[in-house]
Structures are given as structure tokens and as C-alpha cells.
Amino acid sequence: MRIACPHCGERSLDEFLYSGDATVKRPDFAGTTAMDDFVTYTFERTNPPGPHRELWYHAAGCHAWLVVTRNVSTHAVASVELARDVALAAKSATKDSAS
Amino acid sequence: MADHILTPSSAFMDWHPPATPKLAASARETLTMASFAAARGKEQALREAISAAYGAVLPKSAGRVEAGGIAFVWAGPDQWLAITEHEGARDLEAELKEKLTGIASVVDQSDSRVVVRISGSRARSVLAKGVPIDLHPRAFAPGSVAITHASHVGIILWQVDDAPTYEAAMFRSYADSFAHWLFEAAAEYVSAQP
């Protein structure tokens, strides 16, 4: 498998570490359902057989965290984004919808 | 106090580099380095400050530029290493801290990493035995930088010239293992070792 790090270019699998589902969002610790939310967030996974948005870490490269969209049945990588950009976009989106 | 002056020592326990036109290696252990990382939202200000102070345009991604005796090597997102030859004469950390106050965090890395220089007509073949990236001139040239690994040792690799000459910077504690791999990989191209 090869993953195109937005910073470093295409690199082999052995430079990266997989680190789980990128679709789950860390809940608010102060919410009334915080305990349930954290249980769901930490332990429950959709684990779908097709496209999967997931976190990877360019461990032997630039240390960027990446959001990789990959088909887990074929291993075909559809897109690679910087986790920071994705997270910032999500935060500003929730801020926008809140305001 | 003078008799107590501390003298630096090599990171290599066992260093017998090849030295042929096909392949030569040398260690550069007298460099001074500092890393600097842009503060959030200050990337542009940092670029301008470096350009003003050193006349260097910081490479946006994996690249290396030289200006005023300092090499600026991309070392990760919004992060660079400044490297200079002048052992002792220049405290890069202090210098950059002063020039980049409020726009970047600066950390002395002079001793974190050791740099090994590898050159010669066989340099590419030897590196191919450890480095899993494409070093063909069309893909990697003087000024190119890659953060990658060689034979299980993390390195920052850059090309210096078309000889070709490369330099690999690795964390100091790994230097000896890196050298061991390098000498074994080079054995095919180098006659009896000294």
C-alpha cells in the first residue's frame, strides 16, 4: 500500500501507522450524556467493509496526522488529507452552525 | 577551569567509512543546528523574518535552501532546521530566538542529530538498499529533502550536489547502527575495508 502524504509525497506503508476511525468525534466532557458518549466514541466502531475514513500517522516521515479515505476491501486509497485541516474545518463548521 | 573544558566526542563507536570515487562517506559532527516551528498563524511572518534576516526563502515543503552560510532544511509541517558549519562560533538557537521572537519557537538541536555524507557514482545504489524512496534525478535532486528511514533508522535525507552527494541526518544514538548498515551495503562496491 502507498499513501501520498500531502507534505512528503507518496510513501510506502511501512512509514505510516494506522490509528483508527476518523469519523468519531471526541464528545463534550461536560455534557449530561458524557459517559455514554465517551463509551460510544472510544469503543464502538462502524467498521464498514467499503470506504473508510481513518487516521494515519506519518511516523517515519513528517509526523503529520492524516485522514485517509481508503476502501478496506480493496485497500485502494481514495484521498489523503491533513488531519489538522479536517479538524479545523469541522470545528469552524460547528461554530458556524452554532452561531 | 580550562583543564576542565569538555571536549565533544563522536557518536560513532566504529567508523571506517569507504573512501573511493565510487563511494565515499564522512561524518559531519561539528554542525550547529536549531529547529524552528511557526507559531499558529505566523507562517507568513516567519517566512518574511527569515527572508529579511538571511535572504533565504523557506522551502514550503520537503526542500533545502542555503543562504549566508546557513542551510534551511524542511523538517516537517511548518518546521525547519537551520544548519551551519561554524562549530561553536555561532549559537543558532540564540540567534534565531532573537530574530523570531513571537513568531516561531526555536529549539537547539545541534546534538540531536548527526549528519553522514555519502557520495560517489554508487551512492544511489547504496542508498537504494536502505532508503525506500526514489532518488532518481528526475525525482530527487540537489535541494530535495525527504524525511524517511534507512534500514530501520529514521533519517532526514537531502541531496547536496550532482556527484551525487547526499546527506542523512539521524538521531545521535542511532549513528552507529546506521554506519553498520552503510558499510555492509557498501561492501559490494568497495574493495577490502581498511
Added chain:
Amino acid sequence: MTAAPIGYGRQSNRLASGGLIDRSKTLHFTFDGKTYAGHPGDTLASALLANGVVLTARSFKYHRPRGILAAGSEEPNALVELRDGARREPNTKATVAELFDGLTATSQNRWPSLAFDLLSINSLFSPVFVAGFYYKTFMWPAALWEKLYEPLIRRAAGLGRASDDADPDTYEKATAFADVLVIGGGPAGLAAAQAAARTSARVILVDENAALGGRAVDDASEIAGNPAHEWVKMLEGELSRNPEVRILRRTTVFGSYDGGTYGALERVSDHLPHPAPGAPRQRLWRLVAKKVVLATGATERPIVFGGNDRPGVMLAGAVRTYVNRYGVVPGQRVVVFTNNDYGATTASDLVRAGADVVALVDSRPEISDHVYRITNETGVRLISNAAVTDALGKRHVTGADIRLGDGERIELACDLIAVSGGWNPNIQLTTHLGGKPVWNDRLHAFLPGAVPAGMSLAGAVAGDLTLAKSLAGGNAAGSAAADESGHKAIAVPVPTAIAESDAVTPLWRVIGYKGKAFVDQQNDVTEKDIALAEREGFRAVEHLKRYTTLGMATDQGRTANVNALAIMAELTGRTIPETGITVARPPYSPVALGALAGHHRGKSFKPTRLPPSYRWAKEQGCVFVETGLWLRPSYFPRPGERDWLETVTREVNTVRNAVGICDVSTLGKVDVQGAGAAAFLDNIYMNGLKTLTVGKCRYGGMLREDGILMDDGTVARLGENHFFITTTTANAVKVVQHMEYCAQWLWPELDVQIVSATEQWAQYAVAGPKSRALLQKIVDPAFDISDSGFPYLGVGEITVCGGIKARLFRLSFSGERAYEIGVPARYGDALIRRLMEAGEEFGACSYGTEALGVMRIEKGHISGPELNGTTTPQDVGLGGMVAKKKDFIGSVLGKRPGLVDPDRPSLVGFRPVDRSARLRSGAHFLARDARPEAANDEGYMTSVAYSPSSGHWVGLGLLRRGPERLGEIVRAYDPVRGADTLVEVVSPVFVDPEGGRVRG
């Protein structure tokens, strides 16, 4: 050499001319101790055949005599042990082993000799040893399985023997990149490489063999009006002059992997007696290509008939290869048995080589013009609509039983039966990523279905079996691949070739044979085994395979699988595509494990990280210990000390009474800066850090999101927005990764920069009552390190030894007044020497991880054994540190009932009731009178040490409701070491519980 042994130098089956061997040089080799001669260019198989050796092996189960079936890596029979001693290579295919002078080969799986193998008695029991018989037998009496049956089965297992010694050769790995990777150097691959290389594309051409040319050379075909090998030579010249082309000969692409990555094995030195100085035996290539042209050709398949495993039954294409490539006629009187038009070509090649072709037996009632023409030209007797039912003979073929169309049987004397049942394209590399083969009704073969991204096909593998189509297909595929990889194609003329016919009418097995008819020759699977599997319900091809072991031998059934499933299809009344084909897996040809390991064996298995004091410590005779990748000083024995305990005790006593120095550089160090740094650290530490003042350190702990302790260490605040944290040695990399995750993904809005500084600093703990006095001699006078100027938990940036910049921390793991002093790592060696010299007057010693461990246990500080990934802060006595109000990682889930259960084992200290008793960690706690059973298990000892300060062993452990049970006596139960010790539950702090010494 004195008396020439029999067979020496007489290459009775070698043609006087022809072939691509170098007759000007003679090479000597031995097989089963006998010496023979061959020439450069030979394989072991061709040289054996040249010398008239046809019996080469014994089969796996029945120990039947076996010869040579093929000429390439598909060979099922001719497996030998190549070389000897530490270089012994079991199960080596004689057909791929290139001859070198001095080669030694030995037959395997026979006793006492190849010609006379007592174990061939197994053949007598073959009615019992059918597929699956193990599963039905050896059950009674049960006790005998372990003692008798299985040992017997294991004695019969396997073929060759692994070497008894470490492999003396070296291996290496390399990565190469290409625009176009061409796999296969036959006519299709060569044409593809040429077309691609004429553009500016970077091309890699790979072939399994030493020589390029593939079947075109095997068949002595004509290309562009010249002998194929001349065209090949011309092309090789053109390609090798092109700097953007790399030709990898003797290299097998063994697997397709994701993302356009291909694994290949180059046999750099296998054709030599031993590798040249500095050269590896083999090299593993990771080939990364934008486009791939697969031109792997096809493998001929046999027809299943009685005695078809007898030495002297050979694939027709292999016969041609031996004649045309190696100048060897493998038999003098030949019957050719075929179902396709290629059989006639074999007959004609043999006739040209001077062999007597007794008959061309063609199973087809309708014979093509092509075959008629050849039989007319050569005068070979054509027997159509007929089949060879049995190969006659014992240790080699002496005749063929033939059933004619009208049912009549005739017997023809012969010493070679050349058989061709058609061709199976070598599609394996298209299926490794899940591509399903598709059946082709014209060729009666599986062709590639979906291929890996970026791959195209050319030549026989694409179903273009003829030479002309292979050349044209290769040419087109090469141009297209270059073009698609961004290199404008240039038209390259396609060389001409004479028209051939690839017509075939399937015949998978003959009926009415008398002997045994083998489908998988290496695993001794017969046609009857397939019928039995069908009868017992193992009809799915994958069941068939597993029940009979068909296709599971070293050749992976390359000459067996398609025949087998065709037979199963017939038996079940299904079509072949309905029946399906078994999954092919890498490697395409077996790969030496040494090559897959490369440089990484022995001490080079993993890098060794050396701490700054390494050289000095080594000089001191230090004993080191592996800590992850680090090699850390463990203890420093001195002359006269009897054992490690004495040494460690001395080191501890020195620290407690004077001063000791320990290299703690391996602890992870992370520089954290930015306006958001304080808030950031507050998110990831369980304790509050915002209140930490500049110039101070604080102990901190990090949790995982599930509320379990992840790591601990110190946090120093060097400036308002500047922190410097330490991690445990073991978790240094993990913590940085975690912090990057938090900074980039969880809290990307925070202004924080994280840089690892572990290796920048050589850091030494200077511990003991005399530590300040010692440091005073090192620290430059401008800096005040008095207790008031530099109190406990202080941190400062200072200089030492006349201006070397340094960092000083007042921290203590040992429980004594202690400091950690860091200098740039290049001065680490000098600093430890200087510290030791300066400490001499105080009686200083160096200490290692052992003494460090003793002192932290004496102080009740937790470390790796307590931080074992299952403990909470409360479990290890850090509950009080956990912030109640803020959010931090682990804050919520840490409150789950199972984690706050007061019944959980928690940290306490232990001392033996009998003070002279030794404690061991790993012992479990039982109430004093409880019986040793699981229900009474109350926890376990995590860490123990002989405490010089206490004068006896002490321990830390996790005991159910431990802190409530101080004073109680429990059992430390350690049956695996034969110990059962009464221990008293005590406070985990054994030394200076008030902490007075730390503060000085």
C-alpha cells in the same frame, strides 16, 4: 582428480552442437557423490540429463522414483539438496539451479539410497494412504497418538533437510522505481521493454532466468528472419545501452502488493560457488511502478495417465527447451503425446536433434494441416484419436501403452514420453490482489480477470500464445504503458514471426489406465484421490485442495491444479468455470527467508541505540541491559565483587551515603512551546499544570482515553509559553505520537509546537547527600545552586565547565537529594568523565538501571511493572493527583464503575516476614490461610528489590484493597519458581517516608 568415477565427462545425451551453452568450458559437479560434467549455461537438470541421469528424486508419500518433468520453476519432481554444510539448500529445483564448477547436489527423502529406497514400501500401502486417511485413523488408543503415531508421521514428513547451522551468506533488500515495469523477458516482455524504453520512460525488465528470450529461445523460433536468440541479443544490447533501463536477470517477481508494489527476488550469487566478497547471496527488491506490463508467459500442462510420474515422462515444451537451449536430448526413443498443435513442433525438434520419434500420439480425431505437414516432413508416425494410457517401466520409462480410437491397445518401446496437454497462462501475479481468473473456451485455460491497477498484459499470459501475437502484444503494451506513465510513445516496428497454431482440444486425463495416475506429482495426489474427495463431499475446489493436499507442494501445483479441477468438474457434472480455481498466493516461486530478512538478523535485527555515556561505561566494564532499542548501563561491577547483588548494593549505598551518577538520557524529552502550550498540557495530563510556575518542575501523569495510566514523567516550565517534559524511556516515541495527535487532531486550534529533544541532551542524575557539593565543582560560578537559590523541583538554564550550556533540574527518583544535569549530547562522554573525576573526593560511583530500580522501589515510586497498561491512577496511589473539574484525556471513562471499584488491587509495599527470605515479582497474593486457587487470588507483586537501606528484600505490589490492609500477613505465592513466602503488607515507601532527604 585421480580415478574418474563412472559417468564422469561422458555427456552421452549432449548434442554435438546447438543450444546456448558454452562448450569451450567444462564444469564438474556431483550428484549423490558421483561426479559429472556440464557446461556454463546448463542447469543442474540439463546437465544431469546430458549425462543420462533420469532418476533424480523420490516422491513425498509413496517414495516413487521420480525424474525431471519440466525445465523451469514449475518443476514438481526433481528436488535436491543443493550444496552442503551451512549452505545446504533443501528442496531446490534442479531445473532452476544453474551449474557452477564444484556444485554438489544430493537426492532427498530416501533411505538408504535413491536407487534403492526402502521407504518405497509405502507404495504397497498406498491403498490405505489415500487422501484424508489420517483423519480417520490413529485415534485408538488415544495415548498412542502422542507417543507413537505422531512421531511416525513426523518422521515421514518433509522432503529435504534444513541446514543445521546459521546461514553464512548475507542478504540485502533494495527498492527501485520505474515508469514501466516489464515482468518476463520472453518475446512479449522484450518487445514491451523495447517499445517503452524508446520513449523517455524509466523501464525495469525482470526475468526469472539467467538468459532472456523465454520460449522463443526454448523453441528456437525465428524472429525477424533470424534465430530468436540473435534477436534477443540485439535487444539486450539496445536495452543495456539505455541508461534509463534496468535489466534484472535471475530475478523472480514473486508477489503483487498494494499500490503498484511488487516483490522480487534477485539471485545475485546462486550461480556461483559462493558470493563474491562483499556481495550478497540474494537481494530482495521492492519494485514500485506506475505501469506494469505482465509478460510472464504460460506453463505447459500435462495429461494425467497411468505411470505418468515415471522418470522419462516429460513436458513436451521442456523437451524442446533441453534440445534447443541446452543441446541435450533427454531421450533417444520418444513418444510424443499431445492434444494440441504444439506436439508436432516437439516431434520435429527431436527429429532435428537426431532422436527417434517413435510416434506422435494425438488425442484429437481431427488433425490440423500444421500437424500433417510436420509429420509428413519428418516421417514421424502419427497416431491420432489415441491416448497414452500408461507409461511402462520401473525406475524409468521403457515403453508406452497406447489406446487407439477403436479401443485397441498397442505398446511402443521408448525411453521418453513427451506430453503436452495445452498451456496455462502464468496469471498468478494478477490474482494476488484478489483478481478472479476467467475461463477461456478457445484456449481451454484460465486467463487473467481483473488485474491490479496499472497492469496490462502481453503475450501468452494474455492468451496470445503465438509468437507473432506475443511480439505484437508486447510492443503495443509497452508503448501504451510508457504513454500512460507520461512518456510520449514512439512507434516501434513489430518484428515478424512465422505463423503458428495454438489449437487445442482438452484432454485432462485418460481413462482405462492400469498404474497410478498422478495429478499432483509432488504431493502424490492421484486421480483416484480426487474421486474419493468427491465421494466424501470435498467438492469445492478449496476443499479438494485441503483434503487431498493437491497444489500445496513447493510447486504450488503449477502443473496440477487445472487438470485437477477439470477432473472434479467432470466428476460433479459442472463446468470448469463453475468448479472454479483455487486462490493463488505469493510467492510465485518460493523465496529464501534470509532474503526477506536482509540485513536484519543477529545484532542488526533492530538498531541499537547507544546512550551518551556508552563508551565510557564500556571502559568501566559495565554490564548493559536492552531497554527497548537502547542499551543502558545496568550495573558497574568492580573487581572482587562476587555477584550483581553485591555490586548493586554498593551502588545504592553509595548514593544513599555519598553520591552516585546515572545516565538518564534515554528518558523521552519533549520541548513544548506556544501560546497554547499550558492549555494543551492541561488537556493531556491528569493533573493541573496551568499553575506550574516558571522555573519549576512538577510530576505528572497521562491517561489513555479509557482512564488507564499511559505514562508518567516530569513537566518543567522554562518560560511562560515554554515547557520541557520527560517521558519514560519505553514510551518516549508513543508519547510524542500521542501529543502530535492531540495537537493536530483533537485541539488543532491551540498554538503549540512540539519537538522531540530526547537526543539533544546527555542527562545524568547526580544523586546523594553529596550531590550538590559535587555539582558545585562543575557548575559555573555565576549560577547559584544553593538550596535557597535552587530548591527542590527547581529548574534552570546554566553553564558548566567553563561555558558549556546546560540544564539543571532538581528532581529525585532515588529519594535522596538529587539533580539531573543535561549538556548537549556531544559533551556527554566528557561530562561523565568530569563528574566522576570531580566526585572522587566524595566517594562517588556510577550506577545503572539496577540500582535505580532498587532505589525507586525503596521509595515506592512506580515504574514499568506498575504502569502496565491496566492500572488506574488510584490503583498505584496517584488518585490524589487526578484533577476533578477539568477535561483531560481519560477524565470521563476513568470514572466507570469497574475502574473506581474499591475492590481493585492497589499499590502497597511488602516485606518478608522472615527477613532473610527473597521476594520475587510475579508472585500472586493469597490470604494467609487461603488455599492456592484462582478464587483466592488477590493480586500480584509488581517489583522487588533487595533493599540495602532496609537490610532485606522489599516489594511493591497490587493487592485487593491493599491500603486498608497494612500490617496484614499474606502469602506471596510463586509456584513456577517453587516459592511461597509470607509477607507483611506495609507502606510502599520504605525509605525516608517524610521526604526530608529529598529536600535536603
Added chain:
Amino acid sequence: MMKGQTGATGRPHMTSTHYSIFSVLREALRGHTGWGPAWRNAEPKPDYDVVIIGGGGHGLSTAYYLAKNYGPLRIAVLEKGWIGGGNVGRNTTIVRSNYLLPGNIPFYELSMKLWEGLEQDLNYNAMVSQRGVLNLYHSDAQRDAFARRGNAMRLHGVDAVLLDQAAVRKMVPFLDFDNGRFPIHGGLLQPRGGTVRHDAVAWGYARGADRLGVDIIQNCEVKGFIRDGGRVTGVETSRGLIGAKKIAMAVAGSSSRVAAMAGLRLPIESHVLQAFVTEGLKPFIDGVVTFGAGHFYISQSDKGGLVFGGDLDGYNSYAQRGNMPVVEDVCEGGMALMPRIGRVRLLRHWGGIMDMSMDGSPIIDKTPVDGLYLNSGWCYGGFKATPASGYCFAHLIARDAPHPVAAAYRLDRFATGHAIDEKGMGPQPNLH
């Protein structure tokens, strides 16, 4: 129940249904024409008391023990492909009960006991081979951790022996004791551990279940559940609707996919684990050796192939195949441990999809959906569990209460904080 069965081809079952050396000899005399199918190729019926999804080891053993211990019941096993084609047919066959935590040890020990009686129980020789499982340690800290484990085993009545270096050297003299990067200090041995012939386990249970009347239905993929209110009442399959009073999932790597059909999300990620076999060699490795510092373990099959493996590839996958980095990593471990195997050749490597749970331990529990039972989370260690898993799952299905030795395998343990985390890696499945 055995009377009057006919094979799928319509041939009547002949006499040779009991396996023994005598029946084999008798058949040898008549060309083995008297054997009938090992199990019937059953056609689906409209409904069953219990439908088990998944014809792997666990599904088949569940069916066997359900029929044997709680029958008579009308039971079907639905398998989407051919039975034994999942992980039971692609694992490295190690069986052991050398676990650390109280939630696990009694369960795996029950499994060992069932293995020990399996041949007689099933009248099928699955070649249970107890030649020992040896875990090497490389440091004092590891030795103590192994001592803790060994002691826990002994407290549960399980065999465990702590060996020092000399004892290990005697057992496996060809390991790299003298030049290894990570010195071998000793090992924890479970003498009763060993290997079992993987395919034979599936076939033996299938035959055993079949003989008790269980319908084994191949090429029958479950594609959905039929619901009646909060309850499942049947499954939609590629071969039509099948009704059931109770439905039990034992689909290993496919657990999340099948659970999703019932609207459930599980604490599971699917990961690929690779396995490797070499060419056949004369036996020289007797038992199982695991090299923790090198992420490598190995045994030698009764056919002579070295069977070995290492770490997960590390990323989510449903592809049943892995990539080069782990292939290399595993072989590096092999060479580091046994430098004599350098010239031994890798014959084949493959992958399986592991149902990696968040704590590395299994789940045998009822689901929040009435009538739907879950058996999952076996990670890379469920082969050894095959007998006990079926035994306990059958108990749960029949009695609606967990079997005592499997009582810790609750689905809600993550919510309550009762994870069974042997490795202490936390909720990151690829690290278990």
C-alpha cells in the same frame, strides 16, 4: 437420526460412517468406494429452532454442542462460502491456555480439555498435538511478567513451567542464543499447549454435527435479518428466507458487517493478520516457539512446513491479504531467532480477517436485539477457543444465561469498565 440419509449426489450412505483403522482397511480392499460424504450438503428448510450464521470453527462447534448437549433441536449452520474457508482454515493452529487474566484462563483451559478429548468425542482425528508452547523472555522484567502469568495459570490448575536459559537451550538448541540482538534469558512453557490440524477441526465438527442432524448449508450468505418488533425471527439469505427462533452469529472477521444488518455497532475493528508456510522439511522444530521481542512465532506442521506468523498488518481490512512490510518484519524476526532457516524458502503467505475487539478478548453474549446472540472478538486467538467457544455459546443460546467460564465475555464490559486487556494496550484493536 442417522437413518436413510442420502448424499447430495443421491448415492446412499454406505456402511463406512464410523472412522477407524478397520474401516479404512476394509475400504482399502474395495477401492474406497464405500465412503459417504463426511457431512450432507443440506438444503435450507423454511425454519429452524436455531440458525447459526458462520460455518467456521465456532459456528460448527456451537452447532455440535447445541445438538449434543441441548437437543433435540432443529439447527442449521449457514455458511456464505464453503465451510472452513474463514479463519479456521487459515490460522497458525496454536492451541494453549497460557492466559493471564481470570476472565480468560478458565475458558481457555476448558477449551484445552475439550481438545484433549476431541478425537474420541468426534470420532475424527484432528491431530491434536501437545508438543508444548514456549514463550521466550529476554529480560528480567519479562521473566517476572511471565512468572505472574505462569502463577496465575497454576492457580487455575493449568500447567506452566518457567524455564531458564539453559533449559531453553536444551529444548531448542538452534535459537540464536549467542549473537541475538535481544538475548534469550528463558521461557514460559506450557507443555500441554501445541497445535491442531486446522481444517480437520472444521470438518470434524461438521461431520459430528451432521451426524446429530444439524443442517450444514454452504453457499448461503446471510444478507439481512427479519425482525418482528424488537425481535429477530429469521434471516434473509442468498438462498431465500429462513426462519428461526434464535439466531446466533459466529462470523469472526465479518462480525461488524453482520451485526450492522441488525442495526448494531460493535466494539470491533476488522484487521488483517498474515500467516506463512515454508516448503516441507524434515522436522526439527518440535513444539511452538514464540519470540516476543521479534514479533514472531513458529511451529512445524506434521507435513514438515514451518508455519509462522507475527504482528497484524495494522490497518483495517476485509481483504484477506496483507502487504510486504509485515512479510519482511516477520521474516526478520525468524532469521533473528533461528539463523539456520536462511536458506529455507517461504512457500506461501496469506491473510485472514480478525475480529479485533477493543480489549483483545472475546464476546459471547446476548445482543440488545431479542433472539440474536453474538460470538465474536476472537482476534488472532480464537482457533484455540473453538471447542470452548461452541460449548459456552451453545449454553448461552440454550439457557439464555452465560456459561460460568465465559461469564466475563460481556458486551457491556466496555461501558462498565471491566475490559479484559491481557496486553494492556487499551482500546486500540491493532495493538492487541
